[in-house]
Amino acid sequence: MRAIVLESQGRYAEAEAGYRRSEAFRRASLKALPRFETPPPPEQIQQAAELALLAAARAESKQGRVAEAEADARRALLDILDQQGKYSTASPDFINGLAGILVEEGRYGDAEQLMKSAVDVQKTIGVAADSPTYVQTLAELGAVLVAQSKMQEANDTYKEIDAAIAQWPPERRELYQHSESRIVALYAAGKFDDGIAAAQELVKRLSARVGVGAFDVASAQGLLAIGYARGGRDAEAIATFKAAIPVLTTASREAADSDDPTLTAARGERVRRAIEAYIEVLAKSGGDVAAETFALADLVRGHVVDRSLADSSARFAAKDPALAELARNEQDLTKQINAELGVLDNMLSLPADQRDDQAMRGVTAEIAKLRGEAAAAKQEIDRRFPAYASLTRPGSPPVAAIQAALRPDEALVSFYFGRDASYVWAIPKQGAIAFAAIPMKADELSQKVGQLRKALEPEVERVEEIPAFDVALAYQLYASLLAPVEASWKDAKSLIVTTNGALGELPLGLLPTADVKLEPKPGEPLFAEYRNVPWLARNYAVTVAPSASALVTLRSLPPGAATRDRLIGFGDPYFSADEAAQADAELAAAAAPAPVTVASAAESDASANVTRGAPLKLRAAPQTEGVDKAELAMLPRLPDTREELTAMARALDVDPDKALFLGRAANEDNAENKDLSHYRVIAFATHGLVPGDLDGLTQPALALSAPDVANVKGDGLLTVEKILALKLDADWVVLSACNTGAASGAGAEAASGLGSAFFYAGTRALLVTNWSVHSVSARQLTTDLFRRQAAEAGLSRGEALRRSMMALLDGPGFVDGQGHNLYTYAHPLFWAPFTLIGDGGGN
Template structure:
């Protein structure tokens, strides 16, 4: 017999797990499956619990009135079944909503109703939570000592029931309160305990997407920790608090990427049941088929219902794939022995990352104020910058201008440069700049920012510039790839795929190999390697200058050391073929597709038709890229916005770069906006000429190519050349 009540309980519990890990929408999906089952079996207690849990999700999503509606449905049900614990939980949650709405006295009324009920049912964990929440309200009301009294009652209860998550929350609240009273040393002690507990909780979260989501929900703790350390540094500049703050910044960023690259190096799929690996490939293929079907549908007539159905199927497959990949980690013999890298401290960064010619500029954007650490091999200097809101107010219009307007000048970045570069300008000294950005600064082309004292001259003139998600990432990549043999062949160039059914190449097997577009074709000169967003099919115009780009690059290499794939050959089949691992450089000149919500849907667009004129799956998506074996020294994504992705707090941009690094790329050249087709062809030709003819390493070659563009007159605007940046090891 089917146990609908048991099924409802299981669905509710799964929802709880997802909610705790920060996956609120997934949690809501499970709760909404559980609710009608509880009602069907007339389990009013289970119904009340699920209503309460749904309220919690809406509360966390900021939909306070909806949350109250669900809590107010749960409360009479709990009372009807005489569940005093459930009643207490709901009263507590209602109090929290009123607290967030600023109705402090109403909040206290509900919390003070909850507290004796918690004690009556001997729910010590719940009692601790309510005491903590009452303390928080009193803190907001300015009654600091009363607040501290409640926190001090909550803390031993949290510890007694081994509620590490709750203990970290209470310690953070105490530290915040103590900081506001000027008790910085006491606050630091509590904050260090909170951070250590948070690190422990993070290590216990399932690896991958769920761990990443959990980490994004606790970033405020790292922000408070850094604030405390920097305040102490201002009071005691010689005590090394700035070095500790820098280390905290490293601990707060790009951890999932570090762990992904460690897993790639450990080959965690080795020794795993082949059936599981086959199942993973099957899910990826099913997902690709659904996305191809959706693309085909949006090219013609379609209904919203049809798109919604495919979107639901796609999301379901993504969830199944994430769960399966977690299972693969659990059963992997190599994963069991894997030691994840730890974020480096200041001394380790100076020893393992920096050289005499490199200056690290690490930015951290905070709600109260932001920070910049300038680090050399033997020094650290810290600077206080405006808060994130003020920086965004200057950075956003600059970013929009340089993304869209080909008349944008270097000088238009002066206001931003005065915030980000002017404080440290006396330390720059023509050194290489390693930029570790944060927040909106990840979208800014630092190479195009002006030298503060020379508003018409970009930083590029005096500096090589390389970007990274964290300094630790550079060190770990170096260690992991130190003894890797260099691939046997030189370059694979994949360009000028067939996107549209009206492409003349579908009706003719005559190649336009010797007929590149004329440089005075203004319509083509304005074309960009366009960005696709969301669920509808983007307009994928042919990129004729990518053909010229491919020809110019290929001619620089001996024929037996290169492969040049154009037209139908610029296919997903080639991009995923094992033979591609034989090449030191992989160059894609095509459209990029960035999905702002689901990074798994981001990718590169290759030929969408085969030589017979039949529709073909040409999307090389992020999951495909993660499954490639590309031990390349350099991957060049000569496409639009390939350096972007979904921004995740504590992780940075989750997009194509991490996929290619996981696949084995030592460094990746990516773009920050929709790049002009003709200008990109010119830039890339110069870039490869510098590498091959002048024997320059990629970072210097890219800088020289960009300088040539800037000095050319025709391409002087940074709109044309500033988008491209190099990520990874510069050596």
């Protein structure tokens, strides 16, 4: 009982511990049953144990540990099925419990199948069609169908609910008749009047329950405004949106500070839905709405630090006593608010004649008081620790501040890709913002980017098998994304890009600015025809900024100390004793006198049988998906990173033996305890990992040498939490082997977490990869990049990268030891894998 109370108060870790004790007690009780004269049925105790396990899983999910939660919920379900069979009165609760966790993971299809199974079980065992448990299962199924845009099936489900609740009291019926998912389904079916009427009733009911300033009321208002917009009532839509959006955004930030990731995700989705629709209405209005829509998009794009980074930030704050006290106070207030909201919700769930109105007014007043105290606590943190506030709660700066941060030859291009509509903004150093709708939804963009990436991450073994890059499709993207606002950025030389969705997986520099047809000429080496494509990178340096606020913050940093050393690098770590032994043997062989002439690096990389073509040697990536137990020792070694870092050191004219920590030396102890604030360039040539890549990994991390191999303490992982504790004064952090450049999926999590952490620690820019690189060409590109920066003091980071890419593209390509030009590096797989994130200006 105490665990249930703790869970209702938002104290999920304590609740989980209570449920674990309850489960253990009941399982131990099973063994003691023979000592009782009249023992209870074993099935009853077993079911109680499984219910406690399911409750623990629910508490785990509320703490963001969804993988563990899924495993425990699945185990509880399998135990019940084994004990009682599928068609038992208990199984639907366990089926729905697992389904709810899958919903939190975004696995709506899997959740749908489970919920349909629960419906089947309830029908088969004779659960009444009008029973609350059956109706609730149907309602949850309807919501999942809506989330997948299966609107016809959802509306059929809601019709079944209507028939089931026809004889219920009105107050109970309206909970299902006016649900948000149901209103969305009505809109999708074109029943705007019915949807608007239901939304109006929902606003009215919630306003009476929780007051007009509550998040749920604002969410219902946003849904009502969407109905007005879909029904062509734009003026009413805009007025309703203006009332709802401020409350939605404030409450969404409150949820982001909570311990409940489910609450955070749910509120974030509602905010996204409302703001996307509001932008769409403003865009149709034809007024001067560029600045307003830009700020809204920057907000809904949610450049909020992901969950793992937020957790790490809180732990990192504990190292500063003053900040720790303020942060802890703010977090405690947030927990108290959520607990009081839970109490209020429980009160409101009672029939009207059973509610204590005076007690409800007292709870409401307490919530208002706590919110005021929480706002004051946030203001104090903002005032005393602005860097921490910026990390955990980045805002959207005004356009004037963005233009002030831009240099004369720069323009900011910002994209937002939504489920129903997409937009682009271009902000020049001087002049008005350009704003245009993009005729492409987020899923359509993802499909096109995926098609283009097939040529950039090919599953082939030989160079000649690399698929052709679809320049026609790439030009279509340029025409849709950049051409509509070209007038505002074409006079710049450097483009700074902010985006969401799949566009982050595709460097904009490889988009052609004109439609061309590739015509390979006989006798030319492979890929030479790509030199004739008018790539955007021919004339523009492209940098990605995490957000507009991040750009403004980075531009406000003081220049680095002139006395800093040029480079420190960590690479070719050994993840197991076997890898270390193999590396030792290779190094010993390389050091021994050779009886014959040693092949050049080019020769060793080419096939001995040239007539069969050249092997395509891409850098290895972690392959732990689907394995039962994923450990550090399973990661593939990256021996080519040793050569890459050595070449980088020579380009910067530093001694590799002093600047580089390779093999066993690429360990956690050296990375954490070296004074990294003395280096301009910090390079990590190793795998980037995201939660789930290794057992127990709950935050993005860089993989370093295994502690038992390097003879150091730790776990071999430089996690986000550890990166936050570093003190940097770096112009560059290079992450050249971990494919962290992707902006969706696993790459996004790594880029978001690792990138945000390194920016907080003190770097001005990050160099990351978007796909597994070709080792030789990547080494040439990064070496040339830093050689250029070292040689030309005024050369910006972005321009140095652009010139290095073009030099690689236009260069001879791969030449073997006999002088044969086997292929050029003009295919974008070779010259375009790197993305510069952060401040692309300065040297």
